[in-house]
Amino acid sequence: MTPSHWREALALRLYSLGVWxxxxxxxxxxxxxxxxxxxxxxxxxxxxxxxxxxxxxxxxxxxxxxxxxxxxxxxxxxxxxxxxxxxxxxxxxxxxxxxxxxxxxxxxxxxxxxxxxxxxxxxxxxxxxxxxxxxxxxxxxxxxxxxxxxxxxxxxxxxxxxxxxxxxxxxxxxxxxxxxxxxxxxxxxxxxxxxxxxxxxxxxxxxxxxxxxxxxxNLKFDEQPALALLQQGQHWRSLNAGGHGKPVVAMASSREGEEALWLDAIHRLPDPRRVQWMLIPRHPQRFDEVAELVQGRGLTLSRRSQWQADQPLPTADVWLGDSMGEMPLYYRLADVALMGASFAPLGGQNLIEACACGCPVIVGPHTFNFAQAAEDAIAAGAAERAPDMQQAIHRALRLVQDAAMRTASRVSAQQFATAKGxxxxxxxxxxxxxxx
CATH class of the missing domain: 3.40.50.11720 (3-Deoxy-D-manno-octulosonic-acid transferase, N-terminal domain)
Incomplete structure (x- = not known):
């Protein structure tokens, strides 16, 4: 056995003892x-x-x-x-x-x-x-x-x-x-x-x-969003618009600590109720915790688990996406999404799915798990990068208040998602x- 093989065998042995x-x-x-x-x-x-x-x-x-x-x-x-x-x-x-x-x-x-x-x-x-x-x-x-x-x-x-x-x-x-x-x-x-x-x-x-x-x-460029979820999201989006609803800004796949940053940034806005906020935590075990956090800031909240498919969405400061497997629905309902895990040093979540649903994205400074996809999306006009949560929300508000920019961004997002299959x-x- 060569010295390198001996060192590898010893390292594996010590590792195995530690794991055991x-x-x-x-x-x-x-x-x-x-x-x-x-x-x-x-x-x-x-x-x-x-x-x-x-x-x-x-x-x-x-x-x-x-x-x-x-x-x-x-x-x-x-x-x-x-x-x-x-x-x-x-x-x-x-x-x-x-x-x-x-x-x-x-x-x-x-x-x-x-x-x-x-x-x-x-x-x-x-x-x-x-x-x-x-x-x-x-x-x-x-x-x-x-x-x-x-x-x-x-x-x-x-x-x-x-x-x-x-x-x-x-x-x-x-x-x-x-x-x-x-x-x-x-x-x-x-x-x-x-x-x-x-x-x-x-x-x-x-x-x-x-x-x-x-x-x-990346395999995720080949993902086809579930048609039924897209249709339900589009149905609620149409009802929201038909009822003179507000533009929808989503915080998608948020991780622990990011919701507090998000709420702090909203609180600093002069008129936070000019848009409809939607918050979708990444992990289901945190749904109740996040709901309490939102309501503890004095904001009204409506949970997706209580919505009816054939009825308009309820009035609330924040819609909480407390369901699993329905991201295409949320992305089709939203006008823009802030991507979770990118505002804390966690590497970001998958932005490709949002783009495939026609939802433009704003990412924070931390996208090292999806570095190439994030850079490509930014270059294609499907995403923007913000240095922090406050700037991300300001950029989201600028986007949703400009109809031409919003439409162009949705088109760019879908084109980006379909170009790399x-x-x-x-x-x-x-x-x-x-x-x-």
């Missing part, structure tokens, strides 16, 4: 999370590689989508795979309750008999080995960022090809990976293949040793070719 020792902490964390999100209490033994349901007779294509955004991207890819190879059984794995819920929806909509869903196990050698022995996947596909050292090592030892697709790696994560040269770069190196979103992502991944085989673009087809073809 942290298992009681994981169990405690799951119990705490389950208080607000009951999904975390489901099938807990699966987190440790113990699966009750029998595996499919035919080894499946395994796709891992850790959370909500990755699960939606996996759904785009899965639809294309179904078109090219309809009979292929699929195993979907997740790490969060929102990801698992979205995965259930995917399998109900585009699955076939024999498809399965499970939690990906905690990254200990024993749990990962039990997972692979139980499901016997033909190939593994990791969505976007989910590279775990023991998982990669076990797949290589079991001759399970493991791909990273729709791959992204921001500068912060790249720097962090380089600080662990004997642990993370070997994990990237041992992946079978990587299909990256952008040239910059591909370059960073390649520097870590990954076998980058293509720059296929094709990632799903290219990714599915590459994976299925490797599978054959």
């Amino acid at each position: 020792a942290a298992q009681p902490l994981l169990r405690r964390k799951l119990r705490r999370r389950a208080v607000q999100e009951p999904g975390y209490a489901e099938a807990v033994p699966e987190r440790f590689g113990c699966y009750a349901a029998p595996a499919t007779p035919t080894p499946p294509l395994w796709i891992h989508a850790v959370s909500l955004g990755e699960s939606r991207a996996a759904g785009i890819l899965l639809r294309e795979i179904r078109q090219q190879q309809p009979s292929l059984p699929v195993l979907l794995t997740h790490g969060t309750a929102t990801g698992r819920t979205e995965g259930q929806r995917l399998l109900a909509d585009i699955g076939m008999a024999g498809d399965q869903q499970a939690w990906l196990p905690w990254d200990t050698p024993a749990a990962v080995a039990r997972f692979l022995q139980h499901f016997r996947p033909r190939m593994g596909v990791l969505m976007e960022t989910e590279v775990w050292p023991n998982l990669v090592h076990a797949c290589q030892a079991a001759n399970v090809p493991l791909w990273l697709v729709n791959a992204r790696l921001n500068e912060k994560s790249f720097t962090g990976a380089r600080r662990l040269p004997s642990l993370l770069p070997p994990a990237y190196r041992d992946l079978t293949g990587v299909l990256a979103q952008t040239e910059a992502d591909g370059q960073r991944l390649q520097t870590l040793g990954a076998n980058v085989l293509g720059i296929t673009g 094709g990632a799903a087809r290219a990714t599915a073809r590459r994976l299925l070719s490797a599978l054959r």
Whole structure:
């Protein structure tokens, strides 16, 4: 064994010991999370590689989508795979309750008999080995960022090809990976293949040793917003306009801390009631907390969960989007959206979906998770960047009060979203070719 191999083996061993020792902490964390999100209490033994349901007779294509955004991207890819190879059984794995819920929806909509869903196990050698022995996947596909050292090592030892697709790696994560040269770069190196979103992502991944085989673009450009949701959003939008309603400014996919910034900025306006405000928190466990925060500022509030599809929207200072899976409805209803997770140092949320619904976007200073998409959207006139929340709201007000600018921005947003498609087809073809 060479010195470098010895260091890598030692690093993996120490990492495995640390992950094994942290298992009681994981169990405690799951119990705490389950208080607000009951999904975390489901099938807990699966987190440790113990699966009750029998595996499919035919080894499946395994796709891992850790959370909500990755699960939606996996759904785009899965639809294309179904078109090219309809009979292929699929195993979907997740790490969060929102990801698992979205995965259930995917399998109900585009699955076939024999498809399965499970939690990906905690990254200990024993749990990962039990997972692979139980499901016997033909190939593994990791969505976007989910590279775990023991998982990669076990797949290589079991001759399970493991791909990273729709791959992204921001500068912060790249720097962090380089600080662990004997642990993370070997994990990237041992992946079978990587299909990256952008040239910059591909370059960073390649520097870590990954076998980058293509720059296929972002799967989310191939997302087709649900027609029924667009129609309902348009129906309410027409009723709002017909009733001489105000322009709608949305704060979309907000994260903890951003709602307070948003409320502070609204409070400073000389006439905050000249537009209709809409607030859509990213995580469902925070809906009640955010509602209390809004009402604590003296603002009236109406919750989407209490609206009737065939009735005009109620009068309130703030509409609260307290539902899951309805972002196309909210984006079609809104005239402009402020993009959550970009006003706190969290990297931003997916702005492509908003643009596909014809909703122009204003992003904050922090978009490192969607850097290329954000820059491209700004260059196309589909988005603007603001240095802080107060400036973002001022720019939103300027946009909604200029009818010509508002129309041009909606057109630019849709053109931007439709101009970069094709990632799903290219990714599915590459994976299925490797599978054959």
